[in-house]
Amino acid sequence: MNSRWSQPCWRLALCCCCCAFVALHALESDEWVIRMKGGPKLASLLALRSGYLHIGSVLGFKDTYLWRAIDGLRYKKRGMRYAMSALKSHIKIVWADRQRAVRRQKRGYHTDPVFNDELWNQEWYLQEHAAQTTEKLPRASLxxxxxxxxxxxxxxxxxxxxxxxxxxxxxxxxxxxxxxxxxxxxxxxxxxxxxxxxxxxxxxxxxxxxxxxxxxxxxxxxxxxxxxxxxxxxxxxxxxxxxxxxxxxxxxxxxxxxxxxxxxxxxxxxxxxxxxxxxxxxxxxxxxxxxxxxxxxxxxxxxxxxxxxxxxxxxxxxxxxxxxxxxxxxxxxxxxxxxxxxxxxxxxxxxxxxxxxxxxxxxxxxxxxxxxxxxxxxxxxxxxxxxxxxxxxxxxxxxxxxxxxxxxxxxxxxxxxxxxxxxxxxxxxxxxxxxxxxxxxxxxxxxxxxxxNWINVPEKTICVVRSSSIVREVSYGLPRRIQFDADGCIGTANEIQYLEHVQVETNVEYTLRGALQMYLTAPSGTVVQILGTRKYDDSTEGFIEWKFMSVATWGENPQGIWSLDIFDEIGPQNNSGSVGDSKLILHGTKEQPSYLGKILHKYNSTVEQGDKLIYVNNGENSLLQKSQVHKNHSGLDDSFKQDWLVRFI
Missing domain, CATH: 3.40.50.200 (Peptidase S8/S53 domain)
Incomplete structure (x- = not known):
């Protein structure tokens, strides 16, 4: 590269970016992750001019760098709004994130082969016969x-x-x-x-x-x-x-x-x-x-x-x-x-x-x-x-x-x-x-x-279904049902006939987040609770584009009406809020995974008619196992309860 041309460009990039970042640093400090064009040399020079130490590349991420504040160096505030705008809009900067410390807890609560290891006989979960058996402690079955x-x-x-x-x-x-x-x-x-x-x-x-x-x-x-x-x-x-x-x-x-x-x-x-x-x-x-x-x-x-x-x-x-x-x-x-x-x-x-x-x-x-x-x-x-x-x-x-x-x-x-x-x-x-x-x-x-002898599963596709509902009120004693009319993206490149994961992206404002419950009902009638009450959650922030995920409908066909029921039945009675835009994100395949055919054949040949129920929902009947049926919720209005009618065949 011609040095007589490149030198002014380097200086211009440094000058424009530094002004923005200096002001930003005055408000937030310590560690930043920067994604920028121009390579590590420019990143290092820019960091130094901005009062930061260029630590190096973020491990495993291209064009992404770690900067830390240099102790003792301070700059005057020059307006946060301008600084943020200038930094993020500059041609060399893709994005810049100040790293926020978070809490992460370790999740550990504060003729068979015979091995000679000293604790082998206490590894009961690897060998059933090693499990202790007392009147108070029956041995696990497997x-x-x-x-x-x-x-x-x-x-x-x-x-x-x-x-x-x-x-x-x-x-x-x-x-x-x-x-x-x-x-x-x-x-x-x-x-x-x-x-x-x-x-x-x-x-x-x-x-x-x-x-x-x-x-x-x-x-x-x-x-x-x-x-x-x-x-x-x-x-x-x-x-x-x-x-x-x-x-x-x-x-x-x-x-x-x-x-x-x-x-x-x-x-x-x-x-x-x-x-x-x-x-x-x-x-x-x-x-x-x-x-x-x-x-x-x-x-x-x-x-x-x-x-x-x-x-x-x-x-x-x-x-x-x-x-x-x-x-x-x-x-x-x-x-x-x-x-x-x-x-x-x-x-x-x-x-x-x-x-x-x-x-x-x-x-x-x-x-x-x-x-x-x-x-x-x-x-x-x-x-x-x-x-x-x-x-x-x-x-x-x-x-x-x-x-x-x-x-x-x-x-x-x-x-x-x-x-x-x-x-x-x-x-x-x-x-x-x-x-x-x-x-x-x-x-x-x-x-x-x-x-x-596994046969690899077909390629996955993703089908997104938006709710037709507008923003609606939800409060104590006033449940809301959001419905998604899913066709499984049939006839498109994203067609799904056999489900894997199901995500529900929600936007809910509420005065007491921990009082809310949510249930998701599939077209098949399969019902799962995707959110239970949390007595210690007193947040007023609700859920912003939060994705709840379920694998309970694995293998099912997604086509039909999905229902998301949101309600508060624990109070206090002045709890209120609103439900905004929601999305149903379906993950699965158009073609049937080979093993699933074996499960379906076995299931269809062994289920007795007397073990089934008719599930009545908006006038449409579908077969449902007894244990699938969720009991009627207390405190819900009559129109909601009528959607959960069940009777034996």
Missing amino acids: DLNVLPAYRLGVTGRGIRIAVLDDGLEYTHEDLRANYDPEISYDVTDRDDDPIPRYEEPEINGHGTRCAGEIAMEADNHKCGVGVAFEARIGGVKMLDGIVNDRVEAEALGYRADLVDIYTASWGPPDDGKSLEAPGRLASEALERGILEGREGRGSIYVWASGNGGSKADDCGCDGYVGSVYTLAIGSASQTGSFPWYGEMCPATLATTYSSGAYQDQMIATTDLKNTCTTSHTGTSASAPLAAGILALALQVNKNLTWRDIQHLIVYTSKHDPLRSNPGWFRNTVGLWFNPRFGFGLMDAYALVTASS
């Missing part, structure tokens, strides 16, 4: 069914799993043989060493515990046996310091070219009042992971569903659990019960074991300082078990896409071990579902065998 997979030689060999957490003690005798430095990183300190911090007040052993569940070495006389005990394990340290959008994004996208499975046992506070979703960069990292990860087959993101049960929390208010790109995993106790810390929502895909009541055994795993523990618990313990099981499936078939994995979980999870819990229903293609447990308990052997 374990995770991994032993038959081990007999086939399936141990997770060749699969790489990254634990996104507070660090990893990779020097531990039960982890070091399986440690993978290529997929390990310290996002907090921006170096290659994810070793945890040992100092008080909080000892960071959470990530080491999660990693041990997955990849503890077998037959080494130390601790226990990981579910995928020959898989490679990495640690991405990102919870030991300030957590913001950039930190989460760098972790979620770290070495997507190498990592097969990411597991995350954390999320927004489980306090019954938080409402948070992935930020701009984290959302971009998730989407890029499923598009480009694993050589285009898609990264697999396993997520703990949350421990806010004691605070009446609802995992539908957690945008990480509710993402269509993550696999939300819940917990069941040793007795097959829903644990006291569990959260309900129809975004939960499946379940593994963890602890429950105080009599129940917990999860055995590695701990800091080369020790072992039998007290790992919460959904923090459930998600890594799921990640280990998925590693077994990937060893058998590495050509599985991220969506194949989701379909496999739906197909092979078992409701029978958990059937004594309330809330189970069968959707119209024959799949059992419960918002406490998703499609049931994961079954490692069933998943492995199904993976071995």
Whole structure:
């Protein structure tokens, strides 16, 4: 490039951008993420002229840079409105985000093969016969069914799993043989060493515990046996310091070219009042992971569903659990019960074991300082078990896409071990579902065998349906129904005949957000609660373009009238608000996934006519299972109740 021409251009870019950014810095400081054209040299010079230190590129994001304020340097205010406008409209700047620190909680509540590991006999969830049996503690009917997979030689060999957490003690005798430095990183300190911090007040052993569940070495006389005990394990340290959008994004996208499975046992506070979703960069990292990860087959993101049960929390208010790109995993106790810390929502895909009541055994795993523990618990313990099981499936078939994995979980999870819990229903293609447990308990052997001859599912399409409703009032005792007339985008490139995820994007203003409930009714009659009351949520902010997600109608045909019922039946009586524009976002396929035909055939040939009900809705009849029918809500007007009439055939 001609230096006599380029030098004035550099100066002009610096001059115009600096004026805008200096004023912006006066109002907000510390850390900024900038996406800009011109390369790192221009970014570095611009940062310096603006009073910022150019740290470097944001890991995994092109043309995106991290700036931090230089201590002691201050600028005068020059008007926020002008500064923001100038910065965002300048030709070199695409966008600039000040990084906001957020709270992220670790979700761990404060002739068979025989192994010689010291805690093997306490890993009851891997071997049914090891479960304790007393009068107060009956043995669960099934374990995770991994032993038959081990007999086939399936141990997770060749699969790489990254634990996104507070660090990893990779020097531990039960982890070091399986440690993978290529997929390990310290996002907090921006170096290659994810070793945890040992100092008080909080000892960071959470990530080491999660990693041990997955990849503890077998037959080494130390601790226990990981579910995928020959898989490679990495640690991405990102919870030991300030957590913001950039930190989460760098972790979620770290070495997507190498990592097969990411597991995350954390999320927004489980306090019954938080409402948070992935930020701009984290959302971009998730989407890029499923598009480009694993050589285009898609990264697999396993997520703990949350421990806010004691605070009446609802995992539908957690945008990480509710993402269509993550696999939300819940917990069941040793007795097959829903644990006291569990959260309900129809975004939960499946379940593994963890602890429950105080009599129940917990999860055995590695701990800091080369020790072992039998007290790992919460959904923090459930998600890594799921990640280990998925590693077994990937060893058998590495050509599985991220969506194949989701379909496999739906197909092979078992409701029978958990059937004594309330809330189970069968959707119209024959799949059992419960918002406490998703499609049931994961079954490692069933998943492995199904993976071995799996036919990849058809390409996914997305069909968006807008409500025809105008803004309407909603208040205590005055429910509102929003309807969507869906044709499944028939005859277009986005046609859907077989559903996967369903999202409802809502805009609701309300004086007390925690008093609201929402139910979604599919054309088939399948009804799910997408929002429950939250007694600690006293926010007046309502929901702004918030996406609730459900997998309960998996496999169903989306065509027909969908209904979203929004109501407040707990008060106080002066609660009021309005419902604005809403969207129904349907994810699925035009062609039938091959396995679904087997389920439909089996279901149609075994269901007895006497087990069905007629569901009367606006004069149209459709068949519905007894357990699907939601009881009439108290406090609702007569016209609403008439839409829920049910009678036996």
